[in-house]
Amino acid sequence: MHRSPKVSVIMGIYNCEDTLSESIESIINQTYKDWELIICDDASTDSSYKIACHYAKRYSNKIIVIRNNENIKLAGTLNKCLSIAAGEYIARQDGDDISLINRLEKQVDFLDNNLHYMVVGTGMIPFDDLGENGIRIGKPEPRKEDIPKNRIFMHATIMMRREAYMALNGYRVATRTRRAEDFDLWIRFFAKGYRGYNLQEALYKVREDNSAFARRRFKHYTDLSLLIFLACKTLKLPIKYYLFMLKPLIIGLCPTLIVRNYHRFKDSVINEKSI
Template identity: 50%
Template sequence: MQGKNKVSILMGIYNCADTLSDAIDSIIKQTYANWELILCDDGSQDDTYQVASKYKEKYPDKIVLLKNKKNIRLAATLNHCAKYATGKYIARMDGDDLSLPDRFEKQVDFLDKHPEYALIGTYMKAFDEKGEKNIIPIKEIPVKTDLPKFNPFHHATIMMKREVFEALEGYRVSKLTTRAEDVDLWFRFFANGYKGYNIAEPLYLVREDVATFNRRTFKHSLEASRVLVHGIKSLKLPLQYYVFAIKPIVSQITPIWLKRKFRKNMDNRNRKGD
């Protein structure tokens, strides 16, 4: 399916040489063919850029490849990618994950048919070296009061109208939003009156191994808490919402095995329809 409206996929890549080919292949295999992939290497120390270059050579009309002079982190890297976007819709994708073949087709179809929504996300399914694991659901129609309690969208699954992304001036680049650039974007998204929706189907496979959990440091949790405090204040929510600002810190000190057990229990509840 060619499709009328082009999708610009933003992918910041960093030290993901071992997984990048699978990620890009999952985009090439999409049933929706009208897309462009904008890759930006953020100072990788492995062969990430070389892997990306081979795809650029093979698909010169579909892939844009950029390279930062030094590591500038994800928010700035994605903003760099966005400068080259020409599609009506902007989508996200990470270099160690996978998109199911019909992901873009279903997301574009939804946005084309529902102009009242500015963004469409999806459920995710976790996987690791042993295979696919649990489904990670998310609220179908999140509202601004959900933000302090949980992330309203799985960041890597989203597709957004480019005009909305540009109106929000993309991701905020600051020490405050490091590792929480998506949460900051959602606060500004709802503060400006936009609406988003989540497809109740896992159209995205997210890698969840030990290394994934190890990348989440206590410093990042503190920064995420500050983003929540700032966002709650910007939305002028009642005082009781501030208690949720400690949630990232609590999550950080929770053992990995307990997090996985909680996730598994939630998955079982979803399967039973509780």
Template identity: 50%
Template sequence: MVEENKKVSIIMGVYNGMNTLKEAIESIVNQTYSNWELIVCDDQSTDESLNILNKYALKDSRIKVITNSQNSGLATSLNQCLKYVTGSYIARMDADDISMLDRLEKQVRFLDEHPEIDLVGTEMQEFSEKGYGVVVKNKKNPTKYDVPKGAPFCHATIMVRTETMEKLGGYRISKHTMRTEDVDLWYRFFVGGYKGENIEEPLYLVRMDDEAYKRRKLKYMFHASYIIWYGTSMLKLPVYYKIYCLKPLLSWLLPPSTKKKLRNLLIR
């Protein structure tokens, strides 16, 4: 077992997540690593999400619930959570997913043993009511040259040093980062000269049901393309890297099975 001298602050945004929220929270409550706090921001849910959160907070003092004054989106919710962080490390968690029970333990051990690394992600496995799906992988040691090709880290799996996230200023709020706040974060992360690595093990289960695909609207793909176009200039990459700004749009048109095959080719 890893020493539990480092507190992990897990940040989560919730909007109408009552059907999956309990399972997500239970996966944190039952972690083998117990020195954590779960900071959850409810984004003006209209279902029972807030009531569920408040019940968990009453039972476990490590859980803190805050609310937005109006529905504002994930990036704003996560920034609200960041205001209350007291841990040495910050981890992400989505309200419809599941963390494997030793996820925090293994990521804390990694950061403790690798002081030169600022952020660590993991592989994640897709699941739905039909069962388990493919394992989503990333390069073990991504560099700035990998960012335009696709996400260098699976956003919901990351654990990052608190000082690093503070220097990055959290998530950027603009019309171009709606549903693409992670894409923007990766560009700023590598522009800042930070280093990240991926644990080559699926420590996170990501829900990929019909609702997940419905959320991938075309306008969000345009947002991602915009960020890639300008991000390549921020990273001072060769101009031909701008062609990758077409990738989100093309990806939106492709069936899921083809997307998975292309993704696997890109990370090799």
């Protein structure tokens, strides 16, 4: 008889054949063992789906693989994962990133012992082919006023209670939320009056090479600016927070190299403060 796992890890994948095995194995090797991994391939054109199926065959009681007939982007893909997730807690993972070995264990322990929080995130370690690039540690308990500053939760690191995901109806599939589906989620999260927490240690490695920054187009930054406006309006924030609408527009106009160096500088400052 199938027993529902405590944790469902949801992963949307698209053309990540070079990194997918390492990402999946970072979940397989977790110290916490009561999990299932649900992978939805978003109509990849490389061997990502084949690789995912290989792991699903090897770990048939732990890994489930589904596939979209056409590319529907991340929000819709994650919703498909959510529709079959059985866990009490639902964690995120991207197909080109790595969870440190005790990530799930520490997040489960936190949610088990802090019932008033609906989500828990962790810090992140950005890395590329040349190595690691600092550490990002989020604010311990973000508030609704932190949304316009985009200092909330690092999406790929989160573990959320299933009841919260269901109450929020998962991710919104809309043009304005492309590449900002998590930002939209947090607007609705705080509008519900929910609370979340960021563990003050980095338990997740996020891949950020040149292509990661180059993939963002100016339209994505304008979408984010509009979402900041929506956040301020929905959450009834003071007028001064509307000024943060300008930040993504300014970043979007900067060359990719400058944006990447800005993130590296910011990460190095955070890392020095944590020493």
